[in-house]
Amino acid sequence: MNNYNPSDGLMKPDRPVGIVGYGAYVPRYRIRGEEISRMWTGGTGGSPVKEKAVNGLDEDVITMSIEAARNTMLRAQINPQEIRAVWVGSESHPYAVKPTSTTVAEAIGAVPNTQAADWEFACKAGTEAMQAAIAFVGSGMARYALSIGMDTAQGRPGDALEYTAAAGGAATLIGPADESVAIINGSYSFVTDTPDFWRRAHEDYPSHGDRFTGEPAYFKHVMGASEMLMNAIGRTAADYDWAVFHQPNAKFPQRAAKSLGFTPEKIAPGLLSPRIGNTYSGSTMIGLTAILDIAKPGDRILMVSYGSGAGSDAFDLQVTEKLPEVRGRAISTEGYIARRTEIDYATYTRYRDKLKL
C-alpha cells in the first residue's frame, strides 16, 4: 500500500498507471466573438475569446465522444474487449435518461464486458472520470478504462457565457504505467459547495453568479488543488515543463498560471480557449491532448480542471519514451483546430437548436 496520509489528500493507486492512449475532437464550425457581439451589443462589447467551436447539425456528445474514443484507440492499439470501463463526463448528454457511454462503448467494440456510466460535475466531469479510471486500473479491477470529457455547451442568447460556451473534448485511456505515453504520479481533488453556476432540471440554459465565478469559485479551487498536489508530491512550478488549467475564458487560466509561478510558455500549447472557446467537460482534457502532441519524453505536466459547484482535480503526469511513437497514429488536436469553417450568428442559432419552429 502507498502511504496514506489523510491530511495531504493525495490520491495515488497501488499499481502505477498512466495514459495509454489519448484523442481529441473539435467540430469544424467556428463563430467569432465579434459576430456574437455584433448581435447583442452592436459590436461595441469585447469578447473573452477570439472564436469558439460549434457542433454541426448531426453532432452531439455521443458522436463527438465516439470520434475522440476512436482516436484514442488508434493511438493505444489495444483490443477494445480489454476495456473494463467507458465513462463519459458531460453537462450536455443527449438523453436525460439513457447513457451516452453505452453507445460509445458499442461503437468502439468494447461491449458487453465493460462498466459504462455518464458523469456529471459541470466542467470537471471528465477529469473525475479519469480519477475513477486511475483507481479502476490501479486496483487491478481493470487493465484499461476509458474516460471522456465532452460537451456541446449551452449559452443563453445574449448572456456573457454565449461568447465562450463551445463544443469539443477529449478522451484518455488509462492503463498500466509500463504501456503508457504519460505516467500519472498522483492526483488530488479540492471540493466545496460553491454556487457559482448551475442549470436546473428541464432548463435549456444555465444560470451563473456573475462576478462570483472568479475568486471564491475558479481561483480558490484551481489554486487550492494545484498547491495541495504540488505540496503533497514535493514539487514546485519550476519542476514542470507544461501546465494546463480549465479554460472558461482566456484570462482566468493565464492569471492562475502566473500566480502559481508558471511562465506563459509553459501553458501556451494547452491554452486553446482563445481559438475554440470553453469546451466545458472537455476543456482541461483537450488542453492536455494538445500538450501530449508536442511534449518530449521526461517532460512533466500539471493538469488542473475546474467544475462549478465547485471543485478542481489536479494531476501530475510524466511523459514516457512511448509518446513520440504513438502520437502520429491519429489526428492532432491542432489538426482539428485548423479544420475550420466560419459561420454567422443565424447559422449558429440553427446548428445549436436555438430556433424553435
Place this chain on the structure above:
Amino acid sequence: MEVSRHWRLQKQRYELVGETCDSCGVKLFPPRDVCLECEAPAQELYTFTGLGEVFSYTTIYDAPAGFEHNAPYQVALIKLEEGPIVTAQLTDMALDEAYIGMPVEMVTRKLRTDGEEGMIVYGYKFRPICFEPVVN
C-alpha cells in the same frame, strides 16, 4: 417508431460491421449471410475500414419525414475500399464540395430523431478525409 429495428441494425450502423466470405474472400455490406459472388455461406463478421470514395451523389432539398431538420443535405453512393457500395449522407462539407471520386471516411453521426420524445438514431455518414496517419 421501430426501436427494435434500429437496435438490430446498430452494429452495422455504428461500426460498418459486415461479413466476409470464407471461400472467395469477398466482403459484404450490409451483412447478408450468403456470398453474392460464389453463393457460399458468409457469416464471418468483418469491420470495414470506413475508407472509400464518392461514386455518385445528389442533393436533397425536400427531405423525407424525420430528416427535415438537416435539409438541404447530400446523399451519396460510397464505394468502400473493400468493394461494396453503400448509400449514406455526406457531412462536414459544403454543398458545392463533393465530386465523384472524392476520398471520404466514415464517421458516426446522428441520422434522425423521432420527435422530441423519441429515440435518437445514430449511424454512418461520410466526410472528406481529414487525416493521414504518420507511421513511425
